[in-house]
Amino acid sequence: MAQLPDDRARQEVTALVEVTRMDPRVWPDVRDPGSVEEIREAFGRRCWIHYIPHAGAIEVRDIGSVG
Structure with missing residues (x-):
């Protein structure tokens, strides 16, 4: 997150x-x-995350942003 x-x-x-x-x-x-x-992945307007679902929670593996 600090690199966003x-x-x-x-x-x-x-x-x-x-x-x-x-x-x-x-x-x-x-x-x-x-x-x-x-x-799995999910996208926002300017960002995305790659994650793995775990029993009702998620483990975020990668975060990215454009600009």
């Missing part, structure tokens, strides 16, 4: 994480063939 460009991007990522946490199974599965992890 500004407070607005951090706020957007935080909001996206909260929405995703509320229902982590609604976002698409983006597993590579042969992967053992159930990596």
Whole structure:
């Protein structure tokens, strides 16, 4: 989060994480063939997260932002 460009991007990522946490199974599965992890992704207007659902919670694996 500290590497995001500004407070607005951090706020957007935080909001996206909260929405995703509320229902982590609604976002698409983006597993590579042969992967053992159930990596999914969710997108905001200027940001995205890659995460893994775990029993009603999520583990965020990657965060990104455009600009």
